[in-house]
Amino acid sequence: MKDFDYQQLNEIIHSRIRLAIMSVLISLEEADFKFLKEKVNTTDGNLSVHLKKLEDAGYTKVKKEFIDRKPASTYSLTDKGKDAFELYIKKLEDLISK
Amino acid sequence: MDEKTAAEELSFIKNIINDSRNSFALSGKPYIIWGILIVIGLFLEFFRKFFVWDFNYMYYVWILLVTAGWLYSYFLSKKHNKSNKMKSLGSKILGSVWLACGISMTIFGLLGTISGAIKGIYVSPVMSMILGIAYFITAVIYDYKWLRNLSAGWWVGAIIMFFYPSQYTNLIMAFMMIGLQIVPGIILLNKVKNSSAQTA
Secondary structure (H helix, E strand, C coil): CCCCCHHHCCCCCCCHHHHHHHHHHHCCCEEEHHHHHHHHCCCHHHHHHHHHHHHHCCCEEEEEEEECCEEEEEEEECHHHHHHHHHHHHHHHHHHHC | CCHHHHHHHHHHHHHHHHHHHCCCCCCCHHHHHHHHHHHHHHHHHHHHHHCCCCCCCHHHHHHHHHHHHHHHHHHHHHHHHHHCCEECHHHHHHHHHHHHHHHHHHHHHHHHHHCCCCCHHHHHHHHHHHHHHHHHHHHHHHCCHHHHHHHHHHHHHHHHHHHCCCCCHHHHHHHHHHHHHHHHHHHHHHHHHHHHHHHC
């Protein structure tokens, strides 16, 4: 079994939590913080840090609004994020089919 | 990274995607509420004709029942938009399909008969046909085979009611509404309750 050069994988996505966030968002149009927290199963602080990293990379965008006078953040993938995720999957699939 | 890790990673991604897609849980409540309202109307309509009741307010009863259904749907969608946990293409399509079918059924069943353009006896088979379409699309989006079978039930019912219109048409439709809408609504409601209990 030949080892794959992991550096070929996108290091922003190649983290369990960020990968989970991207996987949730790729299947939806948008999701709020609470929903992401439920699906990714992590703490508020940890999720915030990873969401920020994805946002800084231009993979996600956030919409901040007030619902019933309470602040709410809704996240979605950008086109760049979608492309990066698809490429990441392709690399994994290539590795398996080798 | 080796092939095994890559395969595990892909399976992890697949599981999360499937889980998120199924998150827009199909609540059975609207099916039950609408089903009960329509069944009330259908039974009243049947008894009125069968026992030759001198009751000339059926149009008002239908207007009341349908208005109650729409008010319920309106407040439900308002509540849903407020909670706004996530949006998906699937939930959007589903909402639009049911809204479009609901409007069409209201125009045809209520306004069509009030205006005198539609014969009352053929309202049920057309409703049954439209419900077949809505259930079929819902089943495809959710990938529920049993729900797809329901649409077949609605279409078969429509054929029967078209070919054999009788004083029992409303009764047949009422039982179809119970078996193909209220009961599945209860099943869906229990599914949602069970999955919420598991995630809690």
